[in-house]
Amino acid sequence: MNNNENRSARHHPRGILRVMAHQWWCRPAKEPRMAEPALLIPQTSAMNTAEVVSLAEVAAKRAEKFGALIDTLDAGIAARAADAAEAMARAGFPPDQQRAGAEKATATARAEITKNSEDTRWTALRKLNAAADSIAATAPLWASPVTVLARHGLGTPERSHFQQQLAGAGPVELTNMAQFAAATGNKVLGAALVSIIDRMPTKARPFSAADLADRLVGEETRAMQAAIATIRTAAQRALVRNREWERGRASPLDKIKLALTTPKE
Structure with a gap:
């Protein structure tokens, strides 16, 4: 193709498209732009030392109170089971049937008490969890x-x-x-x-x-790290205790995690 033909091809619509395509493929690739590190900004405000220490004391007491609540619920279930076994014993049922009756009474009592105590337990857990969330801005400092x-x-x-x-x-x-x-x-x-x-x-x-x-x-x-850990551990300890109680058995993995996060005295 001579020069005149080449120039006319460039002015032809198809020629223009070929030139544009050639220029697009031949242009140097842009180097990837390095992403800037994200600044993690918590949604809560930072707390001063006195506030954190005070919150740690409150959280520890709430966790202790929650543990006492679970103990009370357990005692209520055990009492129901004991009453059932005693009633069957007085009625002259053999020991194996007494045990079966106690187990059935335990399962029934646990189901009823679990349902009836749900609001009370989760109200306490939400307070402890809110305390742990409130130190999100303070802990990194x-x-x-x-x-x-x-x-x-x-x-x-x-x-x-x-x-x-x-x-x-x-x-x-x-x-x-x-x-x-x-x-x-x-x-x-x-x-x-x-x-x-x-x-x-x-x-x-x-x-x-x-x-x-x-x-x-x-x-x-x-001292501040210990107070922060106390707040977090209080919430975790209560959650673990509630989970174990609802399941009716302890979780070895939860116990290990809790032991690793519990502040050493």
Whole structure:
């Protein structure tokens, strides 16, 4: 095809489509765009220390009260079974029939009591579950001592001055200042130091941020973590107890999960 024919083909509708198709296939592929990490924002507001400690005490008492409720229900079922066996014994039935009568009375009583107590049990469980849900925004703020220390003095002139003064400090000076912060309990200075070394390569950091944070805020962090765990465990313990009671048997897997999440004293 000569040049004139080629030009006329390009102006022909079919020629235009072929050119467009060629350009589409030959265009460079776009590189995939890296997805930005999602920011998980809980639907609840963060609670202060006093609120969390108070809620932990309330949740523990509610879980204990729920356990007492289940014990009372169990006692009612056992009493019904004992009454049935005693009545059959007085009527002269043999022991095997007495046992069968007690088992039947147990099943009947459990079905009735389960139905009659459903609203009471689930009202208590919903309160415990609501308490566990309410700390969704608070728990991440106490994930570690470093997390807690990092927000000390944010927006204050004191922290800004510390960071400006130490911005060009070498490893020896940073280490000396970290020792001074630990010895004097200066959390704002500690937070400034952690912020500075966080921007350094891991191998170049002159001291451990975790060690400094543990010295300055470790105790209060662990206290809050224990309170948060108490709230969560209270709800889980009550749910497990209710599930076992409804089934009429314990679940070894539930017991293991509960033991792993229960705070150690």
